[in-house]
Amino acid sequence: MSGLAMIYIFVLAIFTGVEVISRVPTVLHTPLMSGANAIHGIVLIGGVIVLGKAGDDPVLFTLGFIAVILGTLNVVGGFVVTDRMLEMFKAKAPDKSKDAK
Amino acid sequence: MTRTDISEAAYLIASLLFIFGLKRLSSPRTARSGNMMAAVGMALALGGTFILPEMGNFAAIILAIVIGTIPGWRLAKRVKMTAMPQMVSLFNGMGGACALFISLAEELRWRDEMAGSSHAVPVNIALAESFPMLLGMVFGAISFTGSLIAFGKLQGLVSEKPLRWPGQRLVSVLLVLGILVAAGGTVTDLSLIWTILLAVLALLLGVLQVLPIGGADMPVVISVLNSCTGLAAAVTGFAMKNMSMIIAGTLVGAAGSLLTVLMCKAMNRSLAKVIFGSFGGAAKGQAGAGQADKTLREIAASECAIMMGYARKVIIIPGYGLAVAQAQHLVHELDELLEKRGVEVKYAIHPVAGRMPGHMNVLLAEADVPYPKLLDMEEINPEFEQADVALIIGANDVVNPAARTDQGSPIFGMPILNADKAKNIIVIKRGRGTGFAGIENDLFFNIKTRMLFGDAKKALQELTAEVKSL
Numbered sequence: 001m002s003g004l005a006m007i008y009i010f011v012l013a014i015f016t017g018v019e020v021i022s023r024v025p026t027v028l029h030t031p032l033m034s035g036a037n038a039i040h041g042i043v044l045i046g047g048v049i050v051l052g053k054a055g056d057d058p059v060l061f062t063l064g065f066i067a068v069i070l071g072t073l074n075v076v077g078g079f080v081v082t083d084r085m086l087e088m089f090k091a092k093a094p095d096k097s098k099d100a101k
Numbered sequence: 102m103t104r105t106d107i108s109e110a111a112y113l114i115a116s117l118l119f120i121f122g123l124k125r126l127s128s129p130r131t132a133r134s135g136n137m138m139a140a141v142g143m144a145l146a147l148g149g150t151f152i153l154p155e156m157g158n159f160a161a162i163i164l165a166i167v168i169g170t171i172p173g174w175r176l177a178k179r180v181k182m183t184a185m186p187q188m189v190s191l192f193n194g195m196g197g198a199c200a201l202f203i204s205l206a207e208e209l210r211w212r213d214e215m216a217g218s219s220h221a222v223p224v225n226i227a228l229a230e231s232f233p234m235l236l237g238m239v240f241g242a243i244s245f246t247g248s249l250i251a252f253g254k255l256q257g258l259v260s261e262k263p264l265r266w267p268g269q270r271l272v273s274v275l276l277v278l279g280i281l282v283a284a285g286g287t288v289t290d291l292s293l294i295w296t297i298l299l300a301v302l303a304l305l306l307g308v309l310q311v312l313p314i315g316g317a318d319m320p321v322v323i324s325v326l327n328s329c330t331g332l333a334a335a336v337t338g339f340a341m342k343n344m345s346m347i348i349a350g351t352l353v354g355a356a357g358s359l360l361t362v363l364m365c366k367a368m369n370r371s372l373a374k375v376i377f378g379s380f381g382g383a384a385k386g387q388a389g390a391g392q393a394d395k396t397l398r399e400i401a402a403s404e405c406a407i408m409m410g411y412a413r414k415v416i417i418i419p420g421y422g423l424a425v426a427q428a429q430h431l432v433h434e435l436d437e438l439l440e441k442r443g444v445e446v447k448y449a450i451h452p453v454a455g456r457m458p459g460h461m462n463v464l465l466a467e468a469d470v471p472y473p474k475l476l477d478m479e480e481i482n483p484e485f486e487q488a489d490v491a492l493i494i495g496a497n498d499v500v501n502p503a504a505r506t507d508q509g510s511p512i513f514g515m516p517i518l519n520a521d522k523a524k525n526i527i528v529i530k531r532g533r534g535t536g537f538a539g540i541e542n543d544l545f546f547n548i549k550t551r552m553l554f555g556d557a558k559k560a561l562q563e564l565t566a567e568v569k570s571l
Binding site for chain 1: 122126127133157158162166170177178195196200206324327331333335338339347351354359459460466467477
């Protein structure tokens with residue numbers, strides 16, 4: 001992929017990111033931040049590539065191994081926390097959730 | 102189709118899932134499915150990466166993923182709803198550290214390749230090659246240590262108060278200059294020392310930028326660091342020429358920045374002021390002076406119960422004090438008792454109540470408070486005039502009338518809840534201290550205001566007991 005193509009993608013993604021969440025109600029700010037937090041866990045992919053291509057170079061192997069652990073923490077923790085927050089919203093969308101205990 | 106094509110296709114679908122996931126996260130009905138979509142996208146991107154050519158070490162990759170998954174899952178499942186903000190911050194920091202390590206690895210790999218050739222590397226080429234890696238290291242490092250400090254502050258491990266020291270800004274400027282010098286050293290000299298120095302300075306910058314910021318501004322800080330990690334992921338994607346990383350990272354960087362702006366708007370503060378600090382200090386001096394005539398009027402729980410039990414309409418204003426005391430279930434119990442007596446109960450949610458926007462909604466949702474009873478500031482403000490009682494639980498700055506009237510106040514101009522328009526105001530408060538912003542609150546001295554001192558949980562327990570016995 002050429003450098004210019006990457007810059008195109010970068011610029012278009014900026015607009016998409018802004019456009020996509022521009023009308024979010026305050027209620028959802030925390031879950032949205034948490035969800036976005038999980039999505040930048042995409043760095044995990046980078047870690048996997050580093051480790052996958054490290055061969056037997058001990059330094060790259062170690063860096064990649066640590067990166068994959070950290071990235072996984074970000075991804076798993078991020079999505080699970082977000083899901084837990086949103087689970088609560090769902091339970092209460094209908095009016096009569098009071099007696100459901 | 103080659104394996105690379107299949108990977109690219111997986112990345113494309115994953116990117117679309119991230120975009121739709123974010124979109125769905127912006128509406129309450131679809132939010133949960135949005136999060137699921139994004140998670141599926143992540144799994145797809147991961148699968149696509151496994152089939153890239155020239156990959157190996159699969160056992161190690163799987164092992165590392167398992168090692169990361171177990172604590173991540175357990176922490177996320179166990180954490181209390183009140184501790185969500187710091188949890189988000191912690192996971193964010195992990196992402197930042199991940200970007201730091203990857204960028205470092207890419208930089209080293211590139212150097213190794215160069216070392217093979219006998220020609221010296223021209224500076225302009227070194228710069229072009231290293232630029233994304235260096236940027237990834239700096240962003241990753243800042244968000245790593247910054248997030249850890251934010252986590253520490255919210256968890257009570259690091260002082261919540263803004264820490265200040267002489268020459269603060271000068272130190273930051275010097276650090277930034279130092280990072281630039283180290284970056285220059287890295288591309289001209291290609292020695293590891295410079296690169297390590299760069300990382301260390303950036304790590305230090307993360308610590309020193311967040312330490313001076315007080316607890317009240319942590320939501321904004323976490324949001325800034327969140328988009329910082331997004332950017333780190335994006336530039337790392339540039340370094341690795343990986344489309345999914347560029348797209349997902351940039352999406353988060355952009356969405357996170359917008360979210361930060363929205364939050365700052367709600368608090369009527371400029372981002373620069375948050376980052377370079379303005380709360381605290383100055384305002385505190387004037388608070389003590391010239392207010393000798395002001396008295397706080399205390400009230401007993403039994404009397405509060407009578408006021409609320411025979412009211413027609415009560416508006417509850419929850420704040421961080423409610424969260425710290427873990428009293429959200431008690432509030433709901435009180436609310437149900439009052440409703441049984443025919444009292445109309447609503448909740449007024451200030452956009453920045455608690456530590457993160459939406460924090461109160463999440464907490465009250467956990468306690469099964471019906472969603473339609475939680476009203477945003479714009480919706481509820483006109484209703485205060487008809488309210489018999491405004492019950493303020495552990496909130497302070499978001500109801501401070503100084504924001505409307507006192508031009509000298511640091512929170513002047515911030516939209517507030519019009520609690521002072523209610524016929525009676527009851528404030529449940531731990532002590533006589535000021536809020537996070539360190540500003541005296543005139544509302545507490547209002548003739549209509551009664552103070553119920555105590556921890557929110559204990560006060561609410563007394564209050565519910567009294568209402569029951571009415």
